[in-house]
Amino acid sequence: MNRNVAARRRSGLRAAAAGLVLAVGLGVSAQMPAQASVPASAQSPTAVSKPAAAAPKSVTGTSGHVVTRVADFYGAYIDAKGDYENPDAALAKALRKHYLTPDFAKRLAAWEKKNGADGVLRAQNIPARWTVTDNGSMGHAHEVTVTLTFGSGKNAQKTKLFVLVERYNHISDIATKSAH
Template sequence: MATSRAFRHIACIPPGAMVLGPAMSEPAAETTDTASAEAIAVVHRHSGSPASAVDHVADFYGAYTDVLHDAGHYRLTDALRRHYLTAELRHSLKSWEAAHQQDGVLHAKGVPTRWSLEYNDSGMGHCWSRVSLTWNDTGKQKYTIHLVIQSDLATRLISGIRVDG
């Protein structure tokens, strides 16, 4: 049985990988099988563990920014805060937000267009992660805030948020 070159390339992609086909990528100049195969891109895969304090922080910031992006779902942000943050941190964030008129989780106003996270350090029952939040302002300029997030290793709950630097 004869198969096209594009099909053979697709068959080499690992099972479970997400792919963007030609219709979802940049338009190809050619419409041949070769051009179609070259337009296929494997999307970055994410993984994690429910036992990881760092993954817990990533899950929180991913869900929190998604909810803020989907306007009208602010009750869900409160539910996320109750699930991922300690009671003490939620209380201190309310005071901080009243004084600064900003979202205490983000230490800014508005919705970030991008976030990233990396492990920073751990010790004495805590883990620290660095979160970078990026916004685009109206002039198409980007700005980024770097936060240090403290998690309690025993509960994986976020117990502190501060601006890095």
């Protein structure tokens, strides 16, 4: 092999190596801003991590499912009653007619007259939050637990209600003690 050819090859290799170093160097420097935006916990296990952004909230329901039905009722009822600028008494009444059995609606009206409170909420005011949880089947009916939270922070008070739903998805009772 000729010296000139060998020299050209070495210089070509050096140029390729220099290009590779330059490309790697640029790649690393180009990645630095992207790495700076990665939370510290992802960069190293010993780094102090920043709080992650809250995940979007979602609500899932199933058509005809008893827990979804009770959640739909309480959500719409609380919205109708709790709109402080324009509460919708007609909507609240329509929701009760749609979701409650006629017999229970009469018993609930009597309870409200006696206690001076809303029978669906078992309160005179509107809850800030509510949770609906399956409490199991009882043969002909299904019980769902509704936890209402009134107020917030240290002053928050919770009320637990047990909602009995008949097999045709109508609420047949609301009580403060479980039927189980």
